[in-house]
Amino acid sequence: MHPAPSVxxxxxxxxxxxxxxxxxxxxxxxxxxxxxxxxxAIAYALxxxxxxxxxxxxxxxxxxxxxxxxxxxxxxxxxxxCAVVALxxxxxxxxxxxxxxxxxSLLGWIGALxxxxxxxxxxxxxxxxxxxxxxxxxxxxxxxxxxxLAGGALLSGAEALAPWLLAIAGAIQLAYWAKGDGxxxxxxxxxxxxxxxxxxxxxxxxxxxxxxxxxxxREFVHVVGRKHAQKLRMIxxxxxxxxxxxxxxxxxxxxxxxxxxxxxxVASHLAGAMVSRWLFxxxxxxxxxxxxxxx
Amino acid sequence: xxxxxQSTERKMGLVIDLDTCVGxxxxxxxxxxxxxxxxxxxxSDQDAYGGNPSGTFLNRVHSYEVxxxxxxxxxxxxxxxxxxxxxxxxxxxxxxxxSYKRVEDGIVLVNESDCIGCGLCAWSCPYGAxxxxxxEGVMKKCTLCVDRIYNENLPEVDRVPSCVxxxxxxxxxxxxxxxxxxxxxxxxAERDGMDLMPEMGTKPVNKYxxxxxxxxxEDQIDILAPLLAxxxxxxxxxLGWLDxxxxxx
Ligand code: SF4
Ligand code: SF4
Numbered sequence: 001m002h003p004a005p006s007v008x009x010x011x012x013x014x015x016x017x018x019x020x021x022x023x024x025x026x027x028x029x030x031x032x033x034x035x036x037x038x039x040x041a042i043a044y045a046l047x048x049x050x051x052x053x054x055x056x057x058x059x060x061x062x063x064x065x066x067x068x069x070x071x072x073x074x075x076x077x078x079x080x081x082c083a084v085v086a087l088x089x090x091x092x093x094x095x096x097x098x099x100x101x102x103x104x105s106l107l108g109w110i111g112a113l114x115x116x117x118x119x120x121x122x123x124x125x126x127x128x129x130x131x132x133x134x135x136x137x138x139x140x141x142x143x144x145x146x147x148x149l150a151g152g153a154l155l156s157g158a159e160a161l162a163p164w165l166l167a168i169a170g171a172i173q174l175a176y177w178a179k180g181d182g183x184x185x186x187x188x189x190x191x192x193x194x195x196x197x198x199x200x201x202x203x204x205x206x207x208x209x210x211x212x213x214x215x216x217x218r219e220f221v222h223v224v225g226r227k228h229a230q231k232l233r234m235i236x237x238x239x240x241x242x243x244x245x246x247x248x249x250x251x252x253x254x255x256x257x258x259x260x261x262x263x264x265x266v267a268s269h270l271a272g273a274m275v276s277r278w279l280f281x282x283x284x285x286x287x288x289x290x291x292x293x294x295x
Numbered sequence: 296x297x298x299x300x301q302s303t304e305r306k307m308g309l310v311i312d313l314d315t316c317v318g319x320x321x322x323x324x325x326x327x328x329x330x331x332x333x334x335x336x337x338x339s340d341q342d343a344y345g346g347n348p349s350g351t352f353l354n355r356v357h358s359y360e361v362x363x364x365x366x367x368x369x370x371x372x373x374x375x376x377x378x379x380x381x382x383x384x385x386x387x388x389x390x391x392x393x394s395y396k397r398v399e400d401g402i403v404l405v406n407e408s409d410c411i412g413c414g415l416c417a418w419s420c421p422y423g424a425x426x427x428x429x430x431e432g433v434m435k436k437c438t439l440c441v442d443r444i445y446n447e448n449l450p451e452v453d454r455v456p457s458c459v460x461x462x463x464x465x466x467x468x469x470x471x472x473x474x475x476x477x478x479x480x481x482x483x484a485e486r487d488g489m490d491l492m493p494e495m496g497t498k499p500v501n502k503y504x505x506x507x508x509x510x511x512x513e514d515q516i517d518i519l520a521p522l523l524a525x526x527x528x529x530x531x532x533x534l535g536w537l538d539x540x541x542x543x544x
Contacts, residue, residue, distance in 0.1 A: 001418075057413075057414070058411050058412050058413055058432075059410070059411065059412015059413075059414075059427060059428075059431070059432025059433055059434075060410065060411045060412050060432050060433065061411070063391070063409070063410075063411045064411055066390075066391040066392070066393075066409055066411060067390035067391050067411060067413070068390075069390075069391060069392050070297045070389060070390050070391060070392050072298060073297045073298045073386075073387045073388075074297055074387065074388055074389055074390045075388070076388065076389075076390035076413065076415055077390035077391075080390065125388075125415065128384075128388065128419075129384075129388075129418055129419055130384070130419075130421070130495055130496070131384075131418065131419060131420065131421045131495070132418070187494070188494050189421075189492060189494060189495070191359075193491075193492050193493070193494060194421075194491060194492050195359055195371075195373060195491065196489040196490070196491055196503055196505065197313075197359060197361050197371060197505070200361050200363055200369075200505070200506075201361045201362045201363035201364060201368075201369075202361065202362045203359050203360070203361050204359065204360045204361075204362070205357065205358075205359060206358045206359055206360040206370060207357070207358035208357065209320075209323070209352075209355035209356050209357050210349075210352075210355070212347060212348045212349045213347070213349050214349050214350070214352070214355075214426065215349075215351065215417075215426040215427055215429070216417075216423045216426065219414065219417065219418075219427075220418075220423075286418070287421050287492070287495075288420075288421065288422065288423035291357055291375065291422075291423060292357075
């Protein structure tokens with residue numbers, strides 16, 4: 001799949017933003033006043049910034065509101081609905097925390113739930129696609145959710161939880177890569193089943209329909225950079241999990257140093273998450289590539 | 296409305312005969328022409344006369360080579376367009392309701408004024424039957440020529456999809472695949488019509504007729520051939536000497 005920057009930015013930033021909103025909704029940290037304002041500003045900048053970035057790849061962004069209508073059948077529509085509900089509810093909760101110094105915990109719980117639901121529905125947009133076997137696995141939502149929770153824990157300063165969540169997310173990431181590598185072969189789809197001619201012998205793409213390229217090839221057959229996949233995986237893993245873990249486990253005295261280390265950890269985690277998300281797209285093979293003798 | 300109908304009154308679709316298709320691409324051109332001049336946004340081209348041309352097509356013809364375990368390889372031309380699936384994933388993923396399947400004839404269509412061009416439906420189609428138009432920013436796909444098949448302004452013979460009307464080899468057939476007594480259904484039954492990627496669970500309405508088995512060439516069919524066997528296998532005499540000497544150099 002073509003790794004569009006808008007979609008990579010969207011899924012990583014909003015994943016982190018909604019992860020932070022989840023922890024804020026649960027009252028972790030139970031901040032009020034100006035500190036709360038800063039926390040919510042960061043969370044909203046990430047979540048809303050990500051959502052805006054996602055509209056850049058639309059052909060008609062001005063009609064994007066229509067995407068709220070089909071929540072009964074479409075995961076993309078459900079994602080839009082969950083995101084708006086989460087942002088509205090958490091907005092009310094934030095008002096209480098910032099201006100009234102109070103935590104309306106029921107509202108916070110609902111907001112936290114919808115924040116996680118947003119991340120889950122995002123992941124289901126990819127998971128539902130049978131045409132991309134590497135995404136069509138239970139590990140896909142697990143990966144999106146664990147990234148979001150680990151990032152959220154880091155950002156919200158949940159010291160006790162963050163190392164565990166990072167470790168869990170790292171393990172899920174490894175499992176996702178290991179299982180994903182065999183997914184296409186396991187799906188059983190080949191040029192033979194795609195053309196129905198497989199029963200007659202070995203099928204080989206002889207001539208493409210056109211000499212030039214087309215939308216399908218640009219969108220679904222992305223082979224550039226796949227050869228560096230192993231190296232990029234190591235970089236992603238080190239940046240997203242290993243380095244942040246080391247940074248937050250360093251015994252540091254002094255609030256300033258501690259905050260600085262956490263900041264570094266968050267930056268490293270986000271960079272790693274982006275590399276991982278780039279790979280998520282670049283390594284995903286769509287079955288339509290078979291018709292062109294490509295993957 | 297992007298929920299799929301429980302069932303459709305008819306299942307209009309195409310039957311494509313891989314045995315007779317000669318790979319002339321006439322259907323590709325007539326489709327592009329008809330659908331650029333009629334229903335919906337035109338099918339645009341980018342850099343049409345430049346070094347890297349590309350454009351929107353609703354029907355493309357691939358060519359495949361099949362090598363059986365024994366015997367000769369066979370070249371098969373393979374037209375591909377929307378299969379108007381009964382369980383169309385492209386419809387249910389659509390967030391706006393732009394993609395829908397009609398109850399009356401099962402045709403899968405895009406309402407272009409609702410489409411936001413998110414591309415998700417193209418991601419969900421296993422067959423590459425949907426293409427986002429780069430000029431209009433909306434999703435284009437085969438409409439089964441809805442603007443022809445019911446069009447009373449056209450002579451009756453023209454009330455079929457443009458590709459079917461055009462095919463000079465008669466490799467494309469149009470009809471109701473939901474009616475077991477229709478010509479297309481009989482053709483499918485007779486020739487073992489098949490689904491593409493049945494494992495995807497899309498239940499395509501369009502069917503493909505596999506190529507008929509080719510004639511086989513017997514080991515020895517020419518009774519004169521033995522008489523034409525070369526007389527001298529090894530050159531003798533002067534030629535033999537020349538051959539050996541040249542070999543040594
Ligand atoms: S062929 Fe593709 S676009 Fe056509 S109905 Fe099936 S899934 Fe949808
Ligand atoms: S590109 Fe258009 S038709 Fe396709 S899923 Fe998006 S809104 Fe629906």
